[in-house]
Amino acid sequence: MDYIPSEISVGGVYFPPLLLASTLGVVAALLTVLLLNRYRLSRFMLYPPMIFVAIAAIYTGLIGTFLIPV
Amino acid sequence: MITLSRRAKEAIKTALAMVIAYGISLGMGWENPYWAGFAVAMISLSTVGQSLNKGVMRMLGTLVAGAAALTIIAWYAQDRWWFAGILSVYLGFCMYMVTGKKRTYFWWCCAFVCLIICTHAASDLTNAFDVAVLRVQQTGMGILVYTLVAVFLWPSNTRGALDEATRKLVTTQARIYRSYRALLNGQGTAEESRPLRLQEVQLLNQHEQALLSAKADSYEVWELRHRWRYFHHQSFALMEALEQWRESFAEIQPLDRSAVLPNLQAVCTELDRRFAAIEDMLSGKPPAHSPRAITLTIDSAATGALTHFQKAAVVVTRSQLDRLEVISRSLFDSIRDIKGYGVPASSVVPEEMRAGRPGLDPDRLQAAIRTMAAVGIAFPVWFYFDPPGHAAFVQLGIIFLMASLMVRLDPATILKALLVGAVFGGVLYVFVMPQLSGYLQLGAMLFAVTFAIYYWLWQPQQAVAKMGMIVMFLVIIGVQNQQTYDFAQYANTLASLALAGVLAIAIWYLPPSPRPEKQFLRMLQRFFRHSDFLISRLALDWDQNKGIVDRWKTIYYRSNLLELPPKLLSWAGKIDHRAFPDNSPEQVQALVTSLHALAHRIKALAAMRDLPQADLLVKELLDDVRAWRLIVEQQLQLWADNPAMAPGASAEMQERVMKRLARLEARVEETFARVGEGRLSSEDYQNFYRLLGSFRGLSEAGIAHARLAEKLNWAQWQEARF
Numbered sequence: 146m147d148y149i150p151s152e153i154s155v156g157g158v159y160f161p162p163l164l165l166a167s168t169l170g171v172v173a174a175l176l177t178v179l180l181l182n183r184y185r186l187s188r189f190m191l192y193p194p195m196i197f198v199a200i201a202a203i204y205t206g207l208i209g210t211f212l213i214p215v
Numbered sequence: 216m217i218t219l220s221r222r223a224k225e226a227i228k229t230a231l232a233m234v235i236a237y238g239i240s241l242g243m244g245w246e247n248p249y250w251a252g253f254a255v256a257m258i259s260l261s262t263v264g265q266s267l268n269k270g271v272m273r274m275l276g277t278l279v280a281g282a283a284a285l286t287i288i289a290w291y292a293q294d295r296w297w298f299a300g301i302l303s304v305y306l307g308f309c310m311y312m313v314t315g316k317k318r319t320y321f322w323w324c325c326a327f328v329c330l331i332i333c334t335h336a337a338s339d340l341t342n343a344f345d346v347a348v349l350r351v352q353q354t355g356m357g358i359l360v361y362t363l364v365a366v367f368l369w370p371s372n373t374r375g376a377l378d379e380a381t382r383k384l385v386t387t388q389a390r391i392y393r394s395y396r397a398l399l400n401g402q403g404t405a406e407e408s409r410p411l412r413l414q415e416v417q418l419l420n421q422h423e424q425a426l427l428s429a430k431a432d433s434y435e436v437w438e439l440r441h442r443w444r445y446f447h448h449q450s451f452a453l454m455e456a457l458e459q460w461r462e463s464f465a466e467i468q469p470l471d472r473s474a475v476l477p478n479l480q481a482v483c484t485e486l487d488r489r490f491a492a493i494e495d496m497l498s499g500k501p502p503a504h505s506p507r508a509i510t511l512t513i514d515s516a517a518t519g520a521l522t523h524f525q526k527a528a529v530v531v532t533r534s535q536l537d538r539l540e541v542i543s544r545s546l547f548d549s550i551r552d553i554k555g556y557g558v559p560a561s562s563v564v565p566e567e568m569r570a571g572r573p574g575l576d577p578d579r580l581q582a583a584i585r586t587m588a589a590v591g592i593a594f595p596v597w598f599y600f601d602p603p604g605h606a607a608f609v610q611l612g613i614i615f616l617m618a619s620l621m622v623r624l625d626p627a628t629i630l631k632a633l634l635v636g637a638v639f640g641g642v643l644y645v646f647v648m649p650q651l652s653g654y655l656q657l658g659a660m661l662f663a664v665t666f667a668i669y670y671w672l673w674q675p676q677q678a679v680a681k682m683g684m685i686v687m688f689l690v691i692i693g694v695q696n697q698q699t700y701d702f703a704q705y706a707n708t709l710a711s712l713a714l715a716g717v718l719a720i721a722i723w724y725l726p727p728s729p730r731p732e733k734q735f736l737r738m739l740q741r742f743f744r745h746s747d748f749l750i751s752r753l754a755l756d757w758d759q760n761k762g763i764v765d766r767w768k769t770i771y772y773r774s775n776l777l778e779l780p781p782k783l784l785s786w787a788g789k790i791d792h793r794a795f796p797d798n799s800p801e802q803v804q805a806l807v808t809s810l811h812a813l814a815h816r817i818k819a820l821a822a823m824r825d826l827p828q829a830d831l832l833v834k835e836l837l838d839d840v841r842a843w844r845l846i847v848e849q850q851l852q853l854w855a856d857n858p859a860m861a862p863g864a865s866a867e868m869q870e871r872v873m874k875r876l877a878r879l880e881a882r883v884e885e886t887f888a889r890v891g892e893g894r895l896s897s898e899d900y901q902n903f904y905r906l907l908g909s910f911r912g913l914s915e916a917g918i919a920h921a922r923l924a925e926k927l928n929w930a931q932w933q934e935a936r937f
Contacts, residue, residue, distance in 0.1 A: 158706045178937040182794070188934040194724035197937055 170205030226669035254357025264373035264428030276324020284332035303590035389490035466528035527908035604711020611715035632683025640691030743855035797928035859929035865921035
């Protein structure tokens with residue numbers, strides 16, 4: 146277990162690593178849905194807002210697992 | 216001497232009022248002086264009248280909200296679920312009213328102030344009454360300060376603006392009338408007058424706003440407010456009547472009008488002179504012409520050779536010109552009374568033209584349900600997880616959503632404005648405010664920042680950015696008499712803002728999809744469903760008194776049908792046309808205009824259906840009218856299921872409808888021949904011709920819509936998108 150979760154300090158205020166991971170997850174999901182819209186792949190989805198939440202959750206999980214330990 | 220622009224003067228007034236309001240609040244030792252600052256920031260508008268009007272709405276809304284909040288707290292303070300439940304019902308009701316047309320800002324204040332007081336009380340019950348009173352007094356003081364500043368410093372009266380708006384409106388409507396007259400005579404096209412029609416709608420809105428403001432700051436306008444109101448209603452009626460007149464040109468243009476309607480030019484010239492006289496009066500000149508009653512006459516000998524549908528078109532044209540005659544005369548009378556020319560303003564102003572509409576509006580109901588859902592989610596999250604910001608999370612999240620629903624704007628857009636404001640406020644809070652000492656320096660900062668925000672973000676389309684900046688600036692700096700600085704507090708505010716944004720966005724995206732093109736499609740479906748229902752109730756043998764629900768639905772759908780095209784136009788304006796390049800804004804606008812025409816035709820047909828028809832004709836032509844009605848109903852049902860049309864389908868539809876109308880015409884001919892002279896009165900003939908004219912008008916409006924619909928790429932709008 147090399148990854149040890151640690152809080153992020155901004156001006157002496159400690160933020161949970163999950164906050165950063167989820168922010169990055171949402172940004173990555175936004176970029177993904179932009180591409181899905183651009184190439185009209187969103188038309189295969191039943192309810193895109195829900196898919197967006199799912200993509201953001203997947204990205205957050207991946208970032209939390211591999212980049213920023215949460 | 217430096218000459219200040221209007222924009223600079225308005226910014227100075229707001230900034231000065233802000234400094235004074237903060238100064239009084241701090242001087243009196245009141246907590247939360249930013250509440251007074253909010254009142255100043257929100258009611259600051261370009262004229263005293265507009266600000267006074269908004270200020271009164273804010274004050275009354277705050278008082279009602281205070282009373283409602285204290286009642287909810289008194290009754291349900293011991294049970295948090297009842298507390299949240301009743302609050303959600305109250306907010307849902309307010310939100311339903313906010314999304315209506317009248318007293319929007321009053322209901323908005325009723326909602327959000329109650330939420331603020333209740334959430335404050337939920338965390339500090341003993342001070343609930345003090346919080347409510349404090350909110351009321353801070354709001355009242357802020358409004359008073361801004362009003363006094365606006366009255367004494369560069370006061371701007373709205374009376375001039377109202378006169379100007381009226382003059383522009385009348386000039387535009389007169390130009391539209393003249394262009395339609397030319398169009399009837401074969402000069403120009405309907406497309407050429409489209410910019411004028413758009414301008415007319417904008418001017419009607421401007422006139423309504425100017426009247427609302429002028430009533431508040433001009434005694435003369437207040438004295439004649441009923442006459443002004445009536446003038447506004449008549450201008451609206453004129454817009455509708457002119458449109459209906461234009462839509463009937465296709466039927467009347469092929470005829471020899473000078474033979475069929477011998478005094479048509481005389482009637483049109485009389486109307487023209489009336490408009491010119493109204494324009495004269497608005498320019499301060501006495502009217503050069505007094506209206507004289509004139510009726511369009513029909514030459515019965517010349518109409519004898521016409522087909523039944525042509526006769527019907529002639530009768531319809533006469534009823535439309537009669538309506539224009541009545542409206543233009545009442546407009547003339549209104550302006551003559553207002554301007555004091557000739558006889559004094561003694562005539563009685565008729566009652567409101569539009570009766571109240573029964574029933575619930577599904578769009579407004581949806582807004583109310585979303586608000587209740589936000590309360591239902593925010594409170595349990597607060598109870599069980601206590602997120603950053605605590606009560607502020609609940610307040611911000613719900614207010615955020617309500618604001619989005621009110622202005623029909625994606626919460627993400629509002630969140631961006633608030634985040635920019637929060638960052639801007641944070642810079643001042645962290646780097647500037649700790650350097651200040653005393654009110655002179657703080658006041659200078661408040662003045663400079665408020666001035667800068669109101670000066671740079673002055674255009675109407677920047678209103679969201681302006682509000683986001685000023686609100687977050689006032690919240691973040693958190694001015695108090697015992698000022699403290701805490702970065703953690705700032706970070707918490709930012710975190711609660713982000714979480715509140717997430718809550719609002721999540722509720723916003725609950726089904727049905729809030730995307731403008733999807734809202735447009737849903738509303739279009741509703742339009743066709745209502746149309747189908749109304750047409751099905753037009754059967755000549757349908758018993759009008761059958762069932763309370765049916766009657767209620769008929770009344771509701773009839774009034775709702777005319778309200779849907781303006782709503783569709785508003786959603787059409789929000790569609791991102793870059794994402795749907797196949798459907799240009801002009802095409803969409805033309806489509807909405809065709810729906811408007813269709814709605815008018817259905818309304819006219821329903822009105823004609825109410826006229827008494829000869830039993831003999833009803834009996835003879837029942838089957839043929841039914842066959843036509845079934846074709847129309849079938850098409851409306853198809854559009855309700857899917858508004859798309861295959862290429863060439865409109866031509867096929869035109870052929871089908873016209874064939875059916877030709878058959879109906881032949882049957883009418885046959886029936887009249889069989890019935891013979893003397894068995895039908897002239898009123899029977901007239902009523903029947905008007906009904907026939909409505910059939911043709913509706914058929915042509917439907918065909919015109921079909922032609923536009925087949926050119927749009929509906930599949931693109933129907934596709935799911937993020």
